[in-house]
Amino acid sequence: MQIIGFCRFSYPAEGGFQVEHDRIEDRISYLYATARMEERFRHFETLCLPGLRAQSDPDFLLLVLVGRAMPALWLARLTALLADLPQARIIARDPGPHRQVCQQVINAARDMAQPCLQFRHDDDDAVAVDFVATLREAAQDCAALLARHRLVGFDWQRGYVARPDAQGLCAEPCFTPYWGVAQAVAVQPRVTQTIMNFGHAKLPQFMPTVTFADRPMYLRGHNDHNDSRQKKHVRPAPLPRLDAGGEAEIRARFAVDADHIRRVFA
Known part of the structure; x- marks a missing residue:
């Protein structure tokens, strides 16, 4: 079954952000400001990409x-x-309605005559190195459910929240349902709706979902430029610094290397 990952990398959509702007020109200026982009690239390089490169099942497509x-x-x-x-x-696109543009990009890349598994992925998050393989196995295990429904959601709810810096990685385990990372949707042939047509927290309102909590499957990046952290009254989340043993566990599960983080953030 075709598996498509979808990542927005500072795409200036109309909507789709918790931080609002009066004009699209203001949003573009905000997104491409040097300080913000430098941080996005540091997280993309050290958190997001290593686990995708190390997937035990490499048969997937990543649309950026x-x-x-x-x-x-x-x-x-x-x-x-x-x-x-x-x-x-x-994939480069002009500004447009957030969900509509995302839907068009995903559907242009898929074989509409075949079923498809789609997962959303932010540029400052990580998934475990067996995420694609586990997603494929979950779809096979739920074949009867998938056959009866146009859309079926999958959500891995155990992971870590983490903050990289020049000293390495601060992180702690968490359990957060429908957080939008390590989340996927099985889409039947000729169904044009995609995972990006639904808010990640509202997924179970629109389709049956299957949830998992047996092992950590995501690492949620925490940084000053998280869209969700730009509003007023958002409190800082202090995280404990990992020791050598904790760094080794993260490296084994997510291919995220604390030494690499120290070099990039130095």
Whole structure:
């Protein structure tokens, strides 16, 4: 079954952000500000990409949606980072309605005559190295359920919240249902709705979902430029620093290397 991952990398959508802007030009300026982009790239390189490169099942496609207004400097840097991930495909689009553009990009990449598994992935998060394999196995195990429904959701609810810095990685285990990371939807043939047509927290309102909590499947990046952390009254979340043993566990599960983090964030 075709598996498609979808990642928005600073795409200036109309809607889709908790931080609002009056004009699309203001959103573009906000997204491509140097300080913000430097942080996004550091998280993308050290958290997001390692686990995708190390997937035990490499048979998936990763669509990376960017804006056509992305400055050439940032686009070249993104292209270089994805050069050794053959599953990745950069897709550039003009600003447009968030859910509509995401839907069009995903459907243009899939075989509409066949069923499809789709997962959403933020550029500062990580999934475990067996996520794609586990997703494929879950779909096979739930074949009867998938056959009866146009859409079926899958949600892995145990993982870590983590903050990288020049000293390494601060992280702690968490259990958060429908957080939007390590989340997927099985889509039947000719169904045009995609995982991006639904808010991640509202997925079970629109389809049956199957949830898992047997092992950590995600690492949720925590940083100053999280869209969800830009509103007022958002409290800081102090995280304990990992020791050598904790760093080794994260490396084994997510291919995230604390030494790599220290070099990039130094």
